[in-house]
Amino acid sequence: MTELTVLSIPSPPASSVNIFGFELRAYAVCIIIGIVVAYLIANRRWKERGGRPDSMELVVAAAVPFGIVGARLYHVITDYQLYFGPGRDPLDALKIWQGGLGIWGGVALGALGAWLVARKRKIKFAALADAVAPAILVAQAIGRLGNWFNQELFGAPTTLPWGLVIDPQYRPAGYEQYETFHPTFLYELLWCLGAFAVLILLDRRLKLGRGKVFALYVILYTAGRFWIEALRIDPVNEVGGFRLNNYTSLIVFVAAVIVLILLFKFRPGREEIVEGDPPAADDQSEDDGAAAVKAEDETAGAADEESDRSENDEAEKDDAENENDGAKAGDAR
Numbered sequence: 001m002t003e004l005t006v007l008s009i010p011s012p013p014a015s016s017v018n019i020f021g022f023e024l025r026a027y028a029v030c031i032i033i034g035i036v037v038a039y040l041i042a043n044r045r046w047k048e049r050g051g052r053p054d055s056m057e058l059v060v061a062a063a064v065p066f067g068i069v070g071a072r073l074y075h076v077i078t079d080y081q082l083y084f085g086p087g088r089d090p091l092d093a094l095k096i097w098q099g100g101l102g103i104w105g106g107v108a109l110g111a112l113g114a115w116l117v118a119r120k121r122k123i124k125f126a127a128l129a130d131a132v133a134p135a136i137l138v139a140q141a142i143g144r145l146g147n148w149f150n151q152e153l154f155g156a157p158t159t160l161p162w163g164l165v166i167d168p169q170y171r172p173a174g175y176e177q178y179e180t181f182h183p184t185f186l187y188e189l190l191w192c193l194g195a196f197a198v199l200i201l202l203d204r205r206l207k208l209g210r211g212k213v214f215a216l217y218v219i220l221y222t223a224g225r226f227w228i229e230a231l232r233i234d235p236v237n238e239v240g241g242f243r244l245n246n247y248t249s250l251i252v253f254v255a256a257v258i259v260l261i262l263l264f265k266f267r268p269g270r271e272e273i274v275e276g277d278p279p280a281a282d283d284q285s286e287d288d289g290a291a292a293v294k295a296e297d298e299t300a301g302a303a304d305e306e307s308d309r310s311e312n313d314e315a316e317k318d319d320a321e322n323e324n325d326g327a328k329a330g331d332a333r
Contacts, residue, residue, distance in 0.1 A: 007161040008180045015149045025097045027146035034142035035064055042135035049131055051275045055121050059128065062117045067110030072096050074105025078244055079236060099150045103140065103225075104248055122276030130213035134199045137217065141192035147185040155182025155231035162186070172233060182231050191224035209270025212263050218256035222249040 016025045043056040076083055076093045079100070083093040092098070114132070118125045147153045151170040157163075163180030171178065198220060203213050226249040237244045 008163045008165045009183055009186070010165050011151050011167060012149050015151070026149035027099050028097050030146035030149070031068075031101075031143050034139035035060070037142060038132075038135035038139035041138060042132045045131040045134070046128070046274075049127060049271075049274050051123070051127075051131070055117075055123060055275060056131075058121065059114045059117045059123075059132075062113035063110040064113075066113030067106040068096070068101070070109025070112075071101035071103065071106030073109075074102030075100040077105075078102060081237070082235070099146065099152055101143075103221075104252070107136070124271055124274050126211035126214070127209060127271045127274040129211055130203070130209060133214040133217035134196050134203075137192040137196040137199070137221065140221075141189045141196070144185040144189045144192070148183075153184060153232060153234055155184040155187075155228075156233050158182050172235065175233065181233075184228050184231050187228050187231070188224065191228065192221070195220035195224065207270050210263055210267040212260060215256050215260040215263060218252060219260065222253035222256065225249045226253070 012026070015027065016023050018024075039056070039060045042060070043053055046056045047053055072093075082088065082100075083090055111129070114128060115125055117123070118128050148164075151166055154164055154166060157175060157178035158180060160180075160182075162183060164183035164186070165179060166181050168176065175181075195217070199213060199216055202208060202216065208216070226246060229243055229245045229249060232243070239247060
């Protein structure tokens with residue numbers, strides 16, 4: 001073992017463990033742990049804002065599957081050559097456990113899933129986004145450990161003491177002779193945790209609301225992602241010498257800055273009420289019961305009217321018969 005290796009960060013010896021014949025991928029475990037921790041943080045923040053805890057459960061139940069699908073779609077679309085190029089198997093695009101998730105697709109479709117729940121539950125979506133934003137950063141930090149286990153998405157070669165040792169079979173073409181690389185997973189992990197601390201601090205001091213926390217999350221994350229992305233050497237689509245994700249980070253960063261400025265100008269302060277009363281099952285049952293009683297009353301009323309009409313007809317018939325009988329009697333007289 002060389003001195004360089006001794007001073008470096010080792011990669012895990014395996015990316016999965018076999019339990020009773022079932023292969024458990026470390027990448028998947030990291031994602032699951034990240035989701036659970038993010039839920040706990042988001043739920044606590046939501047309750048502090050006055051929301052109901054059961055609402056966050058429903059939001060997570062919808063946002064997570066939407067987000068995973070969106071993240072995978074973004075990765076496959078932006079790195080399509082990994083699955084649809086010469087000698088590639090398109091079915092590999094479905095093997096999410098092997099790694100490959102794009103944060104922007106995850107945020108976009110995850111937000112759609114959360115919005116659908118918010119609309120049904122009468123939740124103010126901006127307040128919900130503010131509660132969830134710091135939690136997303138923690139989930140991203142934990143999820144990056146999956147890249148460490150998979151020995152993927154590392155940076156350029158480096159001789160720094162914290163260089164990451166990459167096994168020969170995972171080194172990209174042209175870099176076979178290098179042993180240690182920039183641990184971009186660690187850079188992003190630390191950046192996300194730092195951004196989380198900044199968001200929590202600013203939110204507590206400034207009482208941010210109406211989407212400002214989420215806008216700050218986007219600004220902080222994209223700022224870090226831009227320089228971290230520039231360090232990576234994994235194959236990816238480039239435009240004008242820049243990685244596609246660099247363009248995405250820059251565009252989203254600028255958009256988030258503009259949105260934040262507009263929010264401070266036109267939507268100051270924080271929401272007092274973040275959630276309305278959703279339609280309850282008991283209320284629906286009462287409404288159904290009231291409708292049934294009303295229908296019965298209408299039916300009974302109609303029956304009474306019909307009965308009254310029948311009685312009136314009988315009375316008129318009797319009067320007519322009496323008049324006829326009287327007329328006949330007069331004739332007889």
